[in-house]
Amino acid sequence: MSKAIISSICLLLVVFVPVIDGRIARLGDGANGGVDCAVCSIVLGLVDKLSIVYNTSIVNSLERLCSILPGEYKVYCKVAVDFLGPYIVDGFIKGDNPDVICHSLKLCHDTPGQPKCRIYPTNSGISIPERAKNLRERHPLVNLLLMKSKICDFPGIKEICKILENVFNNHLPLVDLDHDKFGVETTLRGSSWRGKDCDDASAKVHPGARVANSDSIIDHNCNGIFGMDSATGLAWEDKFCNDSQRLGIAVLGDSISAHFHIPEQWLDAREFSEAAFEHLGFILENELDWPQMSASTGHVNVSWPNIEGPVRSLYSRLFELDHCNHRDYQNIAVNGARSGAMLDIMKSLSRDPQNDVPLLVIYSLVGNDVCNGHPDTFDHMTTVEEMRQNVYNALERLDTVLPKGSHVVTTGLANGSMLYDLLHNHIHPFGRVGVPLTYPQMYDYLSCLQISPCNGWLTSNATLRDLTTQHAVALSAAVRNASLSYQSRNYDIDYLDFPFDAVIQEWVAQGGQPWQIIESVDGFHINQYGHALVSDVLWAWLQKEKPHWLPSVNPHNADIERVFKDQGGY
Ligand SMILES: *[C@@H]1O[C@H](CO)[C@@H](O)[C@H](O)[C@H]1NC(C)=O
Ligand SMILES: *[C@@H]1O[C@H](CO)[C@@H](O)[C@H](O)[C@H]1NC(C)=O
Ligand SMILES: *[C@@H]1O[C@H](CO)[C@@H](O)[C@H](O)[C@H]1NC(C)=O
Ligand SMILES: *[C@@H]1O[C@H](CO)[C@@H](O)[C@H](O)[C@H]1NC(C)=O
Ligand SMILES: *[C@@H]1O[C@H](CO)[C@@H](O)[C@H](O)[C@H]1NC(C)=O
Ligand SMILES: *[C@@H]1O[C@H](CO)[C@@H](O)[C@H](O)[C@H]1NC(C)=O
Numbered sequence: 001m002s003k004a005i006i007s008s009i010c011l012l013l014v015v016f017v018p019v020i021d022g023r024i025a026r027l028g029d030g031a032n033g034g035v036d037c038a039v040c041s042i043v044l045g046l047v048d049k050l051s052i053v054y055n056t057s058i059v060n061s062l063e064r065l066c067s068i069l070p071g072e073y074k075v076y077c078k079v080a081v082d083f084l085g086p087y088i089v090d091g092f093i094k095g096d097n098p099d100v101i102c103h104s105l106k107l108c109h110d111t112p113g114q115p116k117c118r119i120y121p122t123n124s125g126i127s128i129p130e131r132a133k134n135l136r137e138r139h140p141l142v143n144l145l146l147m148k149s150k151i152c153d154f155p156g157i158k159e160i161c162k163i164l165e166n167v168f169n170n171h172l173p174l175v176d177l178d179h180d181k182f183g184v185e186t187t188l189r190g191s192s193w194r195g196k197d198c199d200d201a202s203a204k205v206h207p208g209a210r211v212a213n214s215d216s217i218i219d220h221n222c223n224g225i226f227g228m229d230s231a232t233g234l235a236w237e238d239k240f241c242n243d244s245q246r247l248g249i250a251v252l253g254d255s256i257s258a259h260f261h262i263p264e265q266w267l268d269a270r271e272f273s274e275a276a277f278e279h280l281g282f283i284l285e286n287e288l289d290w291p292q293m294s295a296s297t298g299h300v301n302v303s304w305p306n307i308e309g310p311v312r313s314l315y316s317r318l319f320e321l322d323h324c325n326h327r328d329y330q331n332i333a334v335n336g337a338r339s340g341a342m343l344d345i346m347k348s349l350s351r352d353p354q355n356d357v358p359l360l361v362i363y364s365l366v367g368n369d370v371c372n373g374h375p376d377t378f379d380h381m382t383t384v385e386e387m388r389q390n391v392y393n394a395l396e397r398l399d400t401v402l403p404k405g406s407h408v409v410t411t412g413l414a415n416g417s418m419l420y421d422l423l424h425n426h427i428h429p430f431g432r433v434g435v436p437l438t439y440p441q442m443y444d445y446l447s448c449l450q451i452s453p454c455n456g457w458l459t460s461n462a463t464l465r466d467l468t469t470q471h472a473v474a475l476s477a478a479v480r481n482a483s484l485s486y487q488s489r490n491y492d493i494d495y496l497d498f499p500f501d502a503v504i505q506e507w508v509a510q511g512g513q514p515w516q517i518i519e520s521v522d523g524f525h526i527n528q529y530g531h532a533l534v535s536d537v538l539w540a541w542l543q544k545e546k547p548h549w550l551p552s553v554n555p556h557n558a559d560i561e562r563v564f565k566d567q568g569g570y
Contacts, residue, residue, distance in 0.1 A: 030450040031449060033102070035449075036107040036108075037108035037109075037449055038445070039107075040107040040108065041102045042267075042430065044088065044101055046430075047062060047065065048061075048092065048098060048434065049430075049434050050065070052269070053269045053270050064272070065077065068272065068274045069277055071281065080156030082156075083155045084142070084154065086139075090135065090138065091104065096131055099119060103132035104131075104132035105142075119437070119445050121435060167287060171345060172189055173188065173194070175190065175200070176197070177201055178199075178200055178201055178203040179203060181206075182200075182207060183196075183197055184196060184197050186282075187285035187286050192292040193291050193332075194329065194331065195207030195208070195222060195329055195330070196327060204355070205222065206221075207222045207223070207248070208221060208328045208356045209357075210356060215227075215235060216235040222568070223323075223326040223567060224327075224568040225237050225240055225326075241554070245551040246328070246357040247328075247357070248328030248359045249296060249315050249330075249359065250329070250361050251296035251330075253337065253363070254333060254335065254337040254338070255525060256364070256414075257291075257362070257364055258289035258290075258333035258334065258335060259295075259525075259531060260289050260290075260525050263283070263521075264520050264521055265305065266521075269432075273305075278304070279304055283306065287335060290528075291331035293313075293528060294331060294333075295312075295531040296313060296538075297314075297331040298316060299313065299315055300570055307528055309528025309531070309532060310529070312536060313531075320557075321551050321553050322551050322557070323557045323560040323567065327570070328357070330349060332345060332346060339365055339369055339391060340386070340390055342365060342390065343390060343394060346394060351401045351402055353402060354403070358403045358491075359407075360406070360408075361406065361409070362408075362538075363394060363409070366412075367454065367472070370456055371453060371455075373453065374455065375447075375455070377456050377468070378456075378467070382475060384477075387475045388478040388479075388482045391410065391482035395408070395482065395486045395488065398488075399489050402491050405491075407549045409538075409542075410494075411495070411496050412473075412475075412495070412496070413475055413476050413498060416456070416469065416472065417468075417469045418504075420439075422514050424460070428520075430442070440460045442523070446458070447459065457469075458523065494546065496538075499538070502537045503534055507529070507533055512529070
């Protein structure tokens with residue numbers, strides 16, 4: 001069962017991550033059971049749907065779930081199923097739906113005087129709390145454990161929660177011996193996020209470093225170009241990179257910049273397979289983000305069944321212009337980040353004003369300052385003055401770390417009203433088997449549990465959506481104001497409205513439907529196609545408005561490929 005548990009925990013990360021600024025610690029926030037209730041109901045919903053798809057018993061579905069999982073997850077899954085399996089099976093056999101079973105496990109509850117949260121249509125007859133009580137009373141042993149009633153206290157699931165907590169609370173490379181904030185691993189804030197370190201024993205050696213001693217022996221900047229050309233006696237770095245104008249890229253952002261993506265196959269029972277979960281560990285260790293394929297720092301094509309679409313990024317364009325920029329990227333984006341938290345998060349940006357080359361920084365927080373799951377959502381939004389101050393403080397901090405000649409682009413918030421417009425009459429992947437579930441039904445369910453990633457935008461209340469967009473517009477103006485009034489010393493700066501409109505227009509011009517660029521599972525982020533388009537639009541803007549920021553083409557690119565092949569890869 002735990003594959004489904006994990007997938008649902010994943011789904012719910014979308015949910016509580018924005019609410020709690022990227023910290024997983026408060027698992028269980030919300031009302032009427034909150035995250036725990038939603039995880040339980042969605043997982044059991046999947047079990048139910050699996051038995052429909054494969055025309056097998058619930059027992060078989062539970063076993064199928066565990067057997068598909070990789071490594072340690074399989075073990076924990078079995079522990080959980082051994083413990084809860086008979087209980088769950090008994091529930092389903094007696095005709096109870098996931099809402100009932102999760103109430104009986106005390107993970108969901110009804111609060112008097114408040115709306116009741118149900119993901120399945122209620123069958124007539126006996127009430128859910130009553131059915132739940134009956135089920136519980138048939139299983140005295142499980143009943144004993146239910147004194148605790150937190151999902152992370154359950155056998156097997158406890159271990160999975162621990163893994164997730166470790167990953168989601170850390171935003172520096174886990175393995176980084178020289179503490180230069182660049183690591184050699186891929187996941188856990190390693191090279192998926194920041195160029196790979198080519199010497200993890202020396203802090204002087206890292207992507208973006210200035211060349212020292214012509215890199216004739218040591219590859220200080222990790223761009224894969226070093227050593228001497230014995231034919232001419234010149235250092236390769238001098239020969240190929242002397243005349244080029246080096247520029248790295250960094251993004252300070254939220255889950256959009258980090259490229260949050262939950263594979264659709266994890267929630268659509270028809271697409272469950274071993275292949276769909278093969279890379280589960282990797283995906284979780286990257287916090288369900290895909291920075292290696294994002295609009296700003298994308299640098300690899302991944303051919304897993306979990307993701308589809310082209311990779312085009314600002315980084316790969318800087319690399320195309322000049323291969324000397326190889327590996328000089330940093331994705332400092334955290335799911336759920338808002339402008340206040342960014343002041344802390346940005347401390348993990350690594351740049352030395354003297355010893356590193358200039359950087360192009362994209363500061364882009366597109367929604368969390370207006371998005372939260374509270375019923376009184378407006379009271380929990382960042383105010384205009386706070387926003388202005390937070391951006392101003394971030395710009396001041398950048399002045400202390402950026403080398404002279406750097407550039408900064410800030411963006412405004414996205415117009416989240418579009419999400420509802422694009423998706424409201426589509427079926428959510430979870431509802432493609434069995435009882436259909438539309439996006440508005442999913443939104444209402446999450447709102448009811450007070451764990452919506454964005455009450456203001458993911459709602460069928462048009463007034464609420466409009467008011468939220470109005471506040472987003474005001475906050476964008478504050479970002480613009482701070483950006484244009486700040487007197488920077490080491491970089492030049494400009495502001496850009498988040499180009500959601502332009503991206504949609506471009507996609508439509510290519511023959512697409514606007515909803516196709518939104519993530520299907522969360523209905524809240526842009527997907528791989530959207531990322532490639534965002535990068536196209538930003539690059540076109542830079543070329544048109546800031547041509548002097550962009551390096552010129554390095555005439556030695558072909559030579560670099562000839563001598564250094566893939567420059568050490570990523
Ligand atoms: C499902 O399985 C049952 C019993 O094994 C069988 O009688 C039934 O025809 C199957 N239904 C489908 C649609 O395959
Ligand atoms: C490259 O620049 C270095 C340092 O400025 C200089 O010593 C060297 O002669 C230059 N080499 C070439 C080939 O231009
Ligand atoms: C990804 O694949 C496409 C098409 O094969 C190619 O043009 C592109 O350069 C690749 N991108 C990266 C980052 O490898
Ligand atoms: C936001 O998008 C909606 C359509 O989805 C549109 O009606 C509204 O005018 C837009 N608001 C702004 C400020 O762009
Ligand atoms: C819609 O949202 C607005 C603004 O929060 C609120 O005043 C109104 O009562 C809501 N309407 C419904 C039907 O809930
Ligand atoms: C920023 O806002 C202040 C106060 O409203 C105003 O005086 C100033 O002109 C604005 N600056 C810019 C660049 O918009």
